[in-house]
Amino acid sequence: MAFGDYPAEYNPKVHGPYDPARFYGKADVPFGQVKLGELGSWFGRRNKTPNAMAGAISRAWWRWQHKYVFPKRAGIAPFFQLTVASMTFFYMINYTKLKHHRNYKYH
Numbered sequence: 001m002a003f004g005d006y007p008a009e010y011n012p013k014v015h016g017p018y019d020p021a022r023f024y025g026k027a028d029v030p031f032g033q034v035k036l037g038e039l040g041s042w043f044g045r046r047n048k049t050p051n052a053m054a055g056a057i058s059r060a061w062w063r064w065q066h067k068y069v070f071p072k073r074a075g076i077a078p079f080f081q082l083t084v085a086s087m088t089f090f091y092m093i094n095y096t097k098l099k100h101h102r103n104y105k106y107h
Contacts, residue, residue, distance in 0.1 A: 007055070021062035 009024040034042045046052075068078040091098070 019062075021059055021066055023059060 006018060007024050009026075010018060012018070015022075015024060028045060029038075029042065031042070064078075068074060068081065
């Protein structure tokens with residue numbers, strides 16, 4: 001699969017119009033229903049290639065957009081979500097510089 005191609009599992013006659021937010025591979029047990037003893041084998045069945053990880057991030061992005069950005073009467077929630085996510089991201093990357101400015105009480 002090259003960049004911009006449909007997934008190999010996608011069949012337009014079976015699946016209908018292509019939806020970038022849907023996984024067209026073989027269905028597996030959802031993460032929330034995996035028992036602790038089966039966790040290792042569940043992670044072993046995952047495709048860990050960079051292309052698969054990029055596809056998972058892309059599907060999550062499209063699901064988020066379909067839920068919050070694309071509705072006809074979309075509210076202000078996506079702007080607040082992006083603001084909080086960017087604040088958290090920049091706090092994490094600057095944490096090593098910020099921790100030197102803590103106020104300590106010496107007593």
